[in-house]
Amino acid sequence: MASAFEYAPAPESRSVVDIAPSYGLFIDGEFTEAADGKVFKTVSPSSEEVLSEVAQAGTADVDRAVKAARKAFEKWSALPGSERAKYLFRIARIIQERSRELAVLETLDNGKPIKETRDADLPLVAAHFFYYAGWADKLDHAGYGANPRPLGVAGQVIPWNFPLLMLAWKIAPALATGNTVVLKPAETTPLSALFFADICRQAGLPKGVVNILTGYGDAGEALVTHPDVNKVAFTGSTAVGKAIARSVAGTDKKVTLELGGKGANIVFDDAPIDQAVEGIVTGIFFNQGQVCCAGSRLLVQESVQDEVLDALKRRLSTLRLGDPLDKNTDIGAINSAEQLARITSLVETGEAEGAERWSAPCELPSSGYWFAPTLFTNVTQAHTVARDEIFGPVLSVLSFRTPDEAVAKANNSQYGLSAGIWTEKGSRILAVANKLRAGVVWANTFNKFDPTSPFGGYKESGFGREGGRHGLEAYLDVR
Amino acid sequence: MSDNNRLGVFKTYKLYVGGKFPRSESGRVYEVTTKTSAAGTAGKGQWLANAPQSSRKDARDAVVAARKAFGGWSGATAYNRGQVLYRVAEMLEGRKEQFVREVAASEGLSKSKAAAAVDAAIDRWVWYAGWTDKIGQIAGGANPVAGPFFNLSTPEPTGVVAVLAPQKSSFLGLVSVIAPVIATGNTAVVIASADAPLPALSLGEVLATSDVPGGVVNILSGVTAEIAAPLAAHQDVNAIDLTGADAELAKELEIAAADNLKRVLRPQPVDTDGASDSEDWLASPGTHRLTAFLETKTVWHPTGALGAAGSSY
Numbered sequence: 001m002a003s004a005f006e007y008a009p010a011p012e013s014r015s016v017v018d019i020a021p022s023y024g025l026f027i028d029g030e031f032t033e034a035a036d037g038k039v040f041k042t043v044s045p046s047s048e049e050v051l052s053e054v055a056q057a058g059t060a061d062v063d064r065a066v067k068a069a070r071k072a073f074e075k076w077s078a079l080p081g082s083e084r085a086k087y088l089f090r091i092a093r094i095i096q097e098r099s100r101e102l103a104v105l106e107t108l109d110n111g112k113p114i115k116e117t118r119d120a121d122l123p124l125v126a127a128h129f130f131y132y133a134g135w136a137d138k139l140d141h142a143g144y145g146a147n148p149r150p151l152g153v154a155g156q157v158i159p160w161n162f163p164l165l166m167l168a169w170k171i172a173p174a175l176a177t178g179n180t181v182v183l184k185p186a187e188t189t190p191l192s193a194l195f196f197a198d199i200c201r202q203a204g205l206p207k208g209v210v211n212i213l214t215g216y217g218d219a220g221e222a223l224v225t226h227p228d229v230n231k232v233a234f235t236g237s238t239a240v241g242k243a244i245a246r247s248v249a250g251t252d253k254k255v256t257l258e259l260g261g262k263g264a265n266i267v268f269d270d271a272p273i274d275q276a277v278e279g280i281v282t283g284i285f286f287n288q289g290q291v292c293c294a295g296s297r298l299l300v301q302e303s304v305q306d307e308v309l310d311a312l313k314r315r316l317s318t319l320r321l322g323d324p325l326d327k328n329t330d331i332g333a334i335n336s337a338e339q340l341a342r343i344t345s346l347v348e349t350g351e352a353e354g355a356e357r358w359s360a361p362c363e364l365p366s367s368g369y370w371f372a373p374t375l376f377t378n379v380t381q382a383h384t385v386a387r388d389e390i391f392g393p394v395l396s397v398l399s400f401r402t403p404d405e406a407v408a409k410a411n412n413s414q415y416g417l418s419a420g421i422w423t424e425k426g427s428r429i430l431a432v433a434n435k436l437r438a439g440v441v442w443a444n445t446f447n448k449f450d451p452t453s454p455f456g457g458y459k460e461s462g463f464g465r466e467g468g469r470h471g472l473e474a475y476l477d478v479r
Numbered sequence: 480m481s482d483n484n485r486l487g488v489f490k491t492y493k494l495y496v497g498g499k500f501p502r503s504e505s506g507r508v509y510e511v512t513t514k515t516s517a518a519g520t521a522g523k524g525q526w527l528a529n530a531p532q533s534s535r536k537d538a539r540d541a542v543v544a545a546r547k548a549f550g551g552w553s554g555a556t557a558y559n560r561g562q563v564l565y566r567v568a569e570m571l572e573g574r575k576e577q578f579v580r581e582v583a584a585s586e587g588l589s590k591s592k593a594a595a596a597v598d599a600a601i602d603r604w605v606w607y608a609g610w611t612d613k614i615g616q617i618a619g620g621a622n623p624v625a626g627p628f629f630n631l632s633t634p635e636p637t638g639v640v641a642v643l644a645p646q647k648s649s650f651l652g653l654v655s656v657i658a659p660v661i662a663t664g665n666t667a668v669v670i671a672s673a674d675a676p677l678p679a680l681s682l683g684e685v686l687a688t689s690d691v692p693g694g695v696v697n698i699l700s701g702v703t704a705e706i707a708a709p710l711a712a713h714q715d716v717n718a719i720d721l722t723g724a725d726a727e728l729a730k731e732l733e734i735a736a737a738d739n740l741k742r743v744l745r746p747q748p749v750d751t752d753g754a755s756d757s758e759d760w761l762a763s764p765g766t767h768r769l770t771a772f773l774e775t776k777t778v779w780h781p782t783g784a785l786g787a788a789g790s791s792y
Contacts, residue, residue, distance in 0.1 A: 458776075
């Protein structure tokens with residue numbers, strides 16, 4: 001089956017990006033070593049090649065960065081919104097100009113296909129800055145009262161699945177509203193944030209307004225618990241999100257958390273099956289399923305279950321897994337050895353608990369971290385693979401008979417981030433969408449994002465919204 | 480009012496849970512006394528009533544009642560919720576004198592000041608009654624995404640909200656924290672002011688006769704920390720309003736609330752005498768108490784294209 005179509009290799013050129021052998025922390029407008037001189041390596045997950053060595057921030061560096069952000073806050077927040085807007089527009093434009101370079105960089109450091117970084121991540125990053133740039137001088141009209149004030153210094157910790165996009169979601173609204181930021185990218189994907197630091201310099205952004213600290217969880221913890229941080233924004237695991245919520249108890253820090261999910265993708269018997277299959281694939285195999293809003297639970301109506309599963313398996317067999325820089329690649333590498341181990345272990349649990357595993361027949365490269373697109377059938381709601389977030393290319397398939405049962409199963413989760421509905425019946429879409437306890441509901445589509453569209457979860461998927469007018473509230477003193 | 484020789488009929492104050500008026504399952508009560516403002520009279524107020532002292536079990540029962548009521552109340556039309564809330568104001572208006580008496584005794588206020596607080600409380604119900612079918616338009620809307628999609632954000636109630644009513648403002652403050660929670664479709668488990676619970680327990684009687692479905696508002700009296708702790712840790716409570724907690728208790732409860740990531744509304748900073756409710760309840764409340772317990776749901780759908788070439792949907 002694999003030889004039905006032969007593709008010639010079509011790799012995007014690496015030469016468009018120039019990765020230095022080492023990088024420092026970006027504090028107060030300068031690249032600097034960590035106070036204790038520590039460094040760590042970042043590798044390309046598709047080849048395990050070391051890409052660069054970056055400074056590892058410690059408590060002293062966090063303190064220095066927060067001080068720089070505090071110092072910069074006074075002038076930055078006093079700047080007319082129209083001036084702040086122009087800085088953000090500059091940044092948006094430079095990102096557009098450098099997007100090919102950044103897409104290749106992101107694919108190298110993260111392992112996701114160039115098709116995705118080029119067509120999804122980078123356009124959304126530029127759009128996010130462009131969108132919030134326009135808000136900077138219109139905050140009086142945003143519905144948060146006249147002259148709403150910024151909070152101060154924002155401590156932001158982001159994950160590795162969309163490194164630059166999550167940076168944009170954090171930094172663009174923070175700066176537009178007049179806050180200054182200290183941002184820590186994930187330890188496995190530090191590079192695009194450091195390139196962003198360079199973009200800030202090119203844009204002439206005042207020193208200290210954006211500070212980038214590469215490092216591990218200890219640096220993130222030092223940042224969110226720093227007493228001079230006024231706002232904490234975190235995207236990542238629910239466990240860490242809960243720890244953060246505890247750590248800010250009794251303080252005045254404003255918090256937004258964007259955490260895990262176990263999204264239900266519901267396919268009714270009157271759905272356009274071919275389109276639904278594409279939506280299921282997009283829902284769980286986009287970015288190797290390493291997406292908090294992934295449609296990781298397929299709920300399919302019993303009468304069409306066989307038809308959908310046959311079509312889905314056929315489609316999965318045609319997905320091309322391999323070199324993320326190849327423009328024909330659909331499935332890239334898993335981000336890290338650690339994440340691969342987690343996926344592997346959860347899949348083993350799934351098998352041990354009696355769910356039936358099927359994996360797409362594809363050859364995995366010999367180096368790097370890879371996992372074939374996989375689905376589980378014979379899954380019950382009690383199975384680990386139906387409850388826990390796997391954060392990998394693994395779909396759990398459950399069935400239902402009535403719309404009520406679909407809703408009950410979809411909502412039977414500690415999470416409430418996303419959901420999908422596939423049906424041709426409009427009133428059913430609206431009725432089901434109404435009853436789903438999820439922050440984003442995609443009907444006859446999945447995994448769409450836009451800077452104007454608020455994103456965030458119900459229940460243990462976190463609180464607060466990013467994107468749109470709603471996203472401003474997280475960075476404004478609106479009480 | 481009545482013949483001086485006539486012996487008055489005391490009211491047994493009871494909890495309000497699931498639309499019914501139970502005693503505390505623990506059988507406990509505590510003495511509620513008048514508050515006097517004279518120095519050195521603390522604890523020497525005149526006996527008013529024995530209020531139920533709620534237990535952890537009462538708190539859990541109230542959560543069960545609130546959860547049971549959530550589907551119906553959140554699913555009611557906003558117009559209907561507005562009418563029900565307005566009905567509460569109508570019922571309060573008729574029982575104004577009783578509340579003025581209770582507030583004056585509970586808070587140590589003159590009759591005119593108590594009357595002003597009760598008037599303001601009734602007006603606040605009316606204010607929030609009008610918000611039920613407007614907040615969705617203020618807090619939601621269409622999003623102009625860069626693609627062929629219909630994209631709409633709508634606010635929805637977060638679920639069961641535990642409310643620590645203010646300790647000092649026993650009625651106006653109480654109303655100011657309950658009304659916004661239920662106006663948007665949440666259901667509430669309310670802990671009344673510990674020292675001044677009588678206006679809250681009487682409010683239960685008003686709610687029971689105002690078309691508010693049983694379980695939408697549940698009112699508990701007792702020791703605030705004792706009732707609040709199990710609510711903050713409860714896995715079926717979605718949010719907690721810490722208004723009536725002092726700084727130390729608020730921190731403890733916020734830590735417990737993190738366990739299932741409850742939405743937390745922190746108390747205002749403490750005022751000089753250490754009591755927690757420094758909020759000016761007479762001031763215009765704004766919308767933040769409405770929005771604090773709302774989730775935003777965003778729905779996407781392709782718009783497709785019409786035309787002779789066929790449509791994508």
